[in-house]
Amino acid sequence: MFTHPFYHPGKFQEMHAHCPVCGINFEPETGFYWGAMYISYAITVAISVSVGVAIRVLFGPGLNINIYIASIIAMILLSVPVSFRVSRAIMLSFISPYKYDPDFEWDGKLKEDDEVIG
Numbered sequence: 001m002f003t004h005p006f007y008h009p010g011k012f013q014e015m016h017a018h019c020p021v022c023g024i025n026f027e028p029e030t031g032f033y034w035g036a037m038y039i040s041y042a043i044t045v046a047i048s049v050s051v052g053v054a055i056r057v058l059f060g061p062g063l064n065i066n067i068y069i070a071s072i073i074a075m076i077l078l079s080v081p082v083s084f085r086v087s088r089a090i091m092l093s094f095i096s097p098y099k100y101d102p103d104f105e106w107d108g109k110l111k112e113d114d115e116v117i118g
Contacts, residue, residue: 001026001092002085012081015088022104026092035095039087044076047083051075 001019004011015026027033051072055063 001089006081006085013084032095033088033091036087036091039090040083043083043087044079047075047079048072 001015002012003014003016006012017027018025052068055068055071059067
């Protein structure tokens with residue numbers, strides 16, 4: 001789906017316009033991934049709650065609130081590329097008219113497409 005690895009700082013969001021294996025269009029309509037913002041928000045809330053609970057369990061209730069805030073913000077910032085990609089993949093899999101085909105046989109050749117969404 002994506003043209004660069006998730007740890008590439010400036011290009012983690014760039015996507016192929018079409019799948020290099022099967023050729024499906026990764027952006028069926030303009031603004032298709034706007035709904036992925038809500039999925040990303042849910043992922044971010046889950047990360048925030050998980051980090052807060054983990055800090056509370058590991059270090060006890062007497063910890064300064066600034067440590068909670070700094071830890072949660074740090075984890076959110078570190079997880080931006082992953083949550084961005086996961087939310088787009090979820091959006092595409094739930095809403096897309098293309099469904100998984102267990103009988104699809106890939107010939108091993110990648111389709112050439114220089115167009116990038118990003």
